[in-house]
Amino acid sequence: MKSNLINEEFLAQVEMLQSLIKNNVGGMFGGNHQSKTYGSSCEFADYRDYIPGDDVTKIDWNAFARFDKLYQKLFLDERQMHTKIYIDASRSMEYSNLDKAECALKLAATIAYISLNEMDKVSIYAIRDKKVHTIINGMVGKDAYISNIGKLNEVEFSGDCYISDAIMPESVGYGDGLSVIISDFLTDNNYENAINYLNDKRRDVLCIQLLSKEEINPLIRGKVHFFDSENVSKAYRKNINRDIINAYRKAVEYATGRLRDLCASIGASYILACAEDDIADIFFGKMIDMGVLK
Amino acid sequence: MSFLYPLGLLGLLGVPVLIIIYIIKNKHTEQTVASTYLWTLSEKFLKRRNPISKLAGIISLILQILLVIAISLTIAHPVFTVSDSCNEYCFILDATGSMNIESENGSRLENGKKEISKIIEESGDGSLYSLIVVGNGTNIIYEKTSDKEKAIFELNEQKCAYTDQGFGDAIKEAQLFFNDNSSVLTYLVTDTEYKTHNNIEIINVAETKKNFAISDVTYTLSNGKLNVFGNAISYTSDEGLTIELYIDGEDEPSATIDTLEVKKGVKKEFELSYLTNDFNNFKVNIKNSDSLPLDNENVIYNVKSENAYEALIVSDNPFFFKTVIESVSNARVDILMPNGKDTIDVPSGYGLYILDTAAPTTLPSDGAVWFVNQTKNTQNSGFTPQSEIILEKGDTLSLTSSSSSFVKKLIRDMSGKNIYIKSYIKCGFYGNFNTLLSYKGNPVVFTGSNTHGNREVIFSLDIHKSDFAMLPDFVILIRNLLEYSFPAVIEDVFYYGGDKAQVNVIPNCESIRVTSPMNNTTYLSTNSEVAEFTLDEVGVYEITAIISGAPRTYHIYSAMPEAERSPVNTAEEISLYGEAGNDKLDGIYDKLIIFFVLLAVIFTADWMVYCYEKYQLR
Numbered sequence: 001m002k003s004n005l006i007n008e009e010f011l012a013q014v015e016m017l018q019s020l021i022k023n024n025v026g027g028m029f030g031g032n033h034q035s036k037t038y039g040s041s042c043e044f045a046d047y048r049d050y051i052p053g054d055d056v057t058k059i060d061w062n063a064f065a066r067f068d069k070l071y072q073k074l075f076l077d078e079r080q081m082h083t084k085i086y087i088d089a090s091r092s093m094e095y096s097n098l099d100k101a102e103c104a105l106k107l108a109a110t111i112a113y114i115s116l117n118e119m120d121k122v123s124i125y126a127i128r129d130k131k132v133h134t135i136i137n138g139m140v141g142k143d144a145y146i147s148n149i150g151k152l153n154e155v156e157f158s159g160d161c162y163i164s165d166a167i168m169p170e171s172v173g174y175g176d177g178l179s180v181i182i183s184d185f186l187t188d189n190n191y192e193n194a195i196n197y198l199n200d201k202r203r204d205v206l207c208i209q210l211l212s213k214e215e216i217n218p219l220i221r222g223k224v225h226f227f228d229s230e231n232v233s234k235a236y237r238k239n240i241n242r243d244i245i246n247a248y249r250k251a252v253e254y255a256t257g258r259l260r261d262l263c264a265s266i267g268a269s270y271i272l273a274c275a276e277d278d279i280a281d282i283f284f285g286k287m288i289d290m291g292v293l294k
Numbered sequence: 295m296s297f298l299y300p301l302g303l304l305g306l307l308g309v310p311v312l313i314i315i316y317i318i319k320n321k322h323t324e325q326t327v328a329s330t331y332l333w334t335l336s337e338k339f340l341k342r343r344n345p346i347s348k349l350a351g352i353i354s355l356i357l358q359i360l361l362v363i364a365i366s367l368t369i370a371h372p373v374f375t376v377s378d379s380c381n382e383y384c385f386i387l388d389a390t391g392s393m394n395i396e397s398e399n400g401s402r403l404e405n406g407k408k409e410i411s412k413i414i415e416e417s418g419d420g421s422l423y424s425l426i427v428v429g430n431g432t433n434i435i436y437e438k439t440s441d442k443e444k445a446i447f448e449l450n451e452q453k454c455a456y457t458d459q460g461f462g463d464a465i466k467e468a469q470l471f472f473n474d475n476s477s478v479l480t481y482l483v484t485d486t487e488y489k490t491h492n493n494i495e496i497i498n499v500a501e502t503k504k505n506f507a508i509s510d511v512t513y514t515l516s517n518g519k520l521n522v523f524g525n526a527i528s529y530t531s532d533e534g535l536t537i538e539l540y541i542d543g544e545d546e547p548s549a550t551i552d553t554l555e556v557k558k559g560v561k562k563e564f565e566l567s568y569l570t571n572d573f574n575n576f577k578v579n580i581k582n583s584d585s586l587p588l589d590n591e592n593v594i595y596n597v598k599s600e601n602a603y604e605a606l607i608v609s610d611n612p613f614f615f616k617t618v619i620e621s622v623s624n625a626r627v628d629i630l631m632p633n634g635k636d637t638i639d640v641p642s643g644y645g646l647y648i649l650d651t652a653a654p655t656t657l658p659s660d661g662a663v664w665f666v667n668q669t670k671n672t673q674n675s676g677f678t679p680q681s682e683i684i685l686e687k688g689d690t691l692s693l694t695s696s697s698s699s700f701v702k703k704l705i706r707d708m709s710g711k712n713i714y715i716k717s718y719i720k721c722g723f724y725g726n727f728n729t730l731l732s733y734k735g736n737p738v739v740f741t742g743s744n745t746h747g748n749r750e751v752i753f754s755l756d757i758h759k760s761d762f763a764m765l766p767d768f769v770i771l772i773r774n775l776l777e778y779s780f781p782a783v784i785e786d787v788f789y790y791g792g793d794k795a796q797v798n799v800i801p802n803c804e805s806i807r808v809t810s811p812m813n814n815t816t817y818l819s820t821n822s823e824v825a826e827f828t829l830d831e832v833g834v835y836e837i838t839a840i841i842s843g844a845p846r847t848y849h850i851y852s853a854m855p856e857a858e859r860s861p862v863n864t865a866e867e868i869s870l871y872g873e874a875g876n877d878k879l880d881g882i883y884d885k886l887i888i889f890f891v892l893l894a895v896i897f898t899a900d901w902m903v904y905c906y907e908k909y910q911l912r
Contacts, residue, residue, distance in 0.1 A: 092328040100328070186331040215332060225322040228330040236333040237322055243340060250339035251332045 047071045081177035082123065082138075083115035084203075088183030089126035089133070090161035093210070095229035099275035100210050104182045105152045106279045107208060111180055112136070116145050120177065126155050127183075130165040160230045163191035167198070175202035182208045185259050186215070192262055205268035206292060209259055212275045216252060218245065295374050298884070302369030308362040316355045357900040364896060368889040379881035380421040381479050382438070384471045385410050386464045386494075387449070388484035389429030391456045391791055391832070391858030395485070395586040397501045403454040405499040406483035411446050413481065420881035424471055429455030430792070430830040432463035438471075456588065456832040457792030458855035461868060468494070469870050476875035482868065492869035503585035505529045506556065507859040508537075511578050511592040511788075520568045522549075524578055524592065525561040529860045532558050536581035539566040542574050572624075574599045575849065588832045589854035595787035598624045600848045603780050608632060608640060609650030609666070614763040615772070622773040623780075636670060643844070646779055651756075659746040660802075660842035662779035667756040669719060674745040676725025677752055683736070688714040691731040691738055691762075701728050704741060704778055707770045713762050719754040727752070730771070739771070741778060747802050748842075749779050783839055784848045789829050790855045797825045802842040809836040811852070 050059055050070035063071045085108045094101040112122040116139065124136040135155060136148045163183065172179065179198045185191060185207070198205045214220075221240050228234035238244055256272050263270035269292050273282050297303065327333075387410065393403040414423060423445040425435040435448050461482070471478050472493060480493060485500035511524035526535050535554045538547035549566040556562045566578065579591035603623075607615050608630045616627050625646070632638040632652035640647060640654040647658045653670040657663065663675070671678050693710025694701060713731065718738045727742035737754070744750045757763045781800045789795050797806055799820045806818040806825055811833025818825035829835065829852035837848045 095328040186329040223322040225324045227326040234330050236330045247336040247339040251335035
């Protein structure tokens with residue numbers, strides 16, 4: 001990546017957003033997010049019988065006066081979330097124009113900033129072939145952001161992308177935050193296992209499917225011989241006519257629907273974004289519409 | 295199959311060229327895309343296509359190849375042979391006078407042409423056609439041609455004659471065709487009904503319509519009265535006919551028979567009278583209309599008036615010549631008196647100059663010249679007066695005893711006796727002359743030609759000092775000499791169509807032009823004494839002879855031959871001899887229209903495909 005991905009004006013807008021994490025999170029560190037476990041926040045959660053040794057300051061004396069029994073007040077705990085952002089760094093994200101790659105990195109930088117703003121810990125990874133390459137690990141605080149975010153410029157987009165094969169062997173944490181996968185998901189390779197795996201690990205999952213405008217609505221016509229940027233042996237040779245364009249549109253519908261349906265089935269979030277769209281529009285529009293941000 | 299223009303097949307070389315261009319032009323555009331996943335996936339959603347639709351990609355190429363092939367074949371003009379589908383036809387078309395008879399559908403000839411055209415058009419391509427037309431003679435118009443258009447065109451060019459012509463020659467020609475190919479189909483298109491006909495199909499185009507005619511017209515002119523006689527006939531029914539007589543082209547009839555009852559097929563005499571001393575021509579016609587108007591009138595010209603001329607007598611005492619000439623001819627006579635002068639300027643423009651005593655300063659060049667009692671030499675006259683011989687007592691002239699038929703003609707009817715003279719002028723000759731009357735071997739009346747080629751008569755005597763002018767021989771001689779000096783250009787003024795008319799080529803006749811009733815103009819040869827031409831139309835022929843630079847016009851009338859007047863003719867037999875065969879000819883099929891239609895369809899289809907690919911696809 002060559003240019004500054006995020007400018008200050010954009011970050012100032014993004015700062016206004018609150019990351020909305022729908023599910024409970026459980027992290028080792030305190031933060032602005034409520035934990036599913038009871039903790040020391042001010043938000044009342046429940047009562048339980050007092051057990052000797054409990055903090056006497058949390059005994060509900062009003063309840064003792066009514067019931068003549070000691071009840072301990074429980075409060076929701078607030079933990080620090082670990083946001084893990086996985087960027088598809090395959091060649092298909094970058095080929096022919098940088099729109100998809102740029103958009104992916106900007107999305108990652110923006111999500112990272114928002115998470116840091118929520119006092120969360122952020123890690124950013126690049127998936128290339130069957131491996132996850134750590135770009136930024138355990139970044140906390142805006143100072144760390146400023147000093148580390150530039151590493152995104154060094155991400156190299158090449159090779160193929162096997163999302164499941166890459167993520168599942170890795171330590172993805174357990175119930176401690178949000179996992180974001182930014183990819184075009186245009187592959188026969190298995191990515192469903194990874195998403196299910198993350199969900200099983202009680203992590204919130206956000207899948208952002210990035211497609212270019214030409215991929216969504218191709219304008220090319222006539223006799224073409226397409227070669228796949230990731231694998232030259234994959235080729236497509238046809239006379240593009242109206243019938244094929246109609247079939248292609250159905251294929252796009254199928255590919256996006258497949259991911260959308262998977263996410264819906266496990267409660268994960270899904271966003272289809274056009275790489276040529278403005279990042280602000282993606283955040284202020286689609287993410288808010290989908291309830292990812294508030 | 296064969297090709298009329300095989301070189302057109304070279305156009306097929308365009309096919310491989312087209313394919314090469316197509317391959318070059320339609321190469322797949324290679325392009326690397328981010329992912330082929332969606333494109334490959336789209337195959338699952340592609341509707342199962344008709345195998346024929348797989349051709350859609352190359353449909354344009356296929357159409358263009360078909361277009362090139364069709365164009366090449368069109369240029370090469372393929373001809374397919376269709377075995378045993380054609381015949382040879384021989385048509386004999388009657389174009390004689392009776393085929394002019396009209397009906398509601400046109401003349402018989404036109405109907406005959408239509409019948410032949412129909413047969414030609416319905417015959418298979420490759421058939422052979424021969425056409426023999428019997429009109430003004432028998433003419434083979436075309437022989438064994440396979441060109442339908444030419445056959446019909448030439449057929450339609452045929453005109454009806456006004457003559458009577460038999461089919462003998464035509465049958466001889468048809469027999470030759472039949473001998474060559476006994477399967478030839480021979481058609482005789484005529485208005486005659488034949489009781490027997492073998493190997494000839496008769497197409498009778500006769501329709502029985504009203505038809506009458508006038509014939510046998512004669513006249514007498516005596517005592518200031520013209521009597522015209524003739525016959526009228528109705529061929530199809532009893533009729534009451536109105537007969538009219540027109541004198542000298544007047545618009546109103548000079549005499550009329552309002553109703554002449556005529557029985558069918560029976561000639562009925564009529565007579566018309568008109569008071570006149572003379573006439574140039576008269577026309578007798580039937581006023582009623584019928585299917586053949588051409589035989590409803592006769593025009594008779596007066597031979598005398600047709601051959602009329604003007605004479606100039608230069609004499610102080612022209613009495614004898616003037617009286618005799620006016621009595622034996624219808625010449626208009628002018629008199630010029632020299633009043634005793636020896637020489638005189640003679641005006642031009644006369645057919646005959648009679649120079650009595652006074653000599654002309656210049657020999658007239660535009661007419662015959664008679665010299666009478668000339669004592670002075672006239673240049674170019676062919677003779678030289680020498681001296682007057684005065685006889686001691688009156689003596690008789692001798693009539694020539696020449697055996698020449700020419701001379702005999704000039705002295706015919708003369709007795710030659712008792713022609714007394716008292717003097718004569720002895721003459722010398724430097725031209726050829728024939729002596730008619732002589733005195734003791736010295737020519738006194740002789741004829742010849744001058745250097746202008748005009749006929750010349752010399753009377754080397756003073757007729758006023760002779761009793762010659764008082765004798766009948768003088769009148770006879772003058773009559774004979776007038777005929778000699780003015781041979782009639784035309785002797786007959788009434789003919790029938792098909793006859794040969796004769797025109798006498800008189801001296802100094804430079805040209806003879808004949809204008810037919812239909813304004814066809816021909817020029818006759820003037821190299822012989824008599825020019826002939828065939829009258830192949832009905833009506834008035836105008837003959838213009840240029841004689842010594844001056845035109846003279848004569849008229850003759852050509853009437854419809856009687857044999858061609860009747861609307862219904864019957865004959866006994868007409869046949870071709872031999873056993874008819876049944877062999878057919880191989881026909882051809884060379885219609886290009888199918889290729890033109892094909893070209894149009896392919897071109898339209900190619901254009902639609904092009905438009906679809908260009909504009910509809912997106």
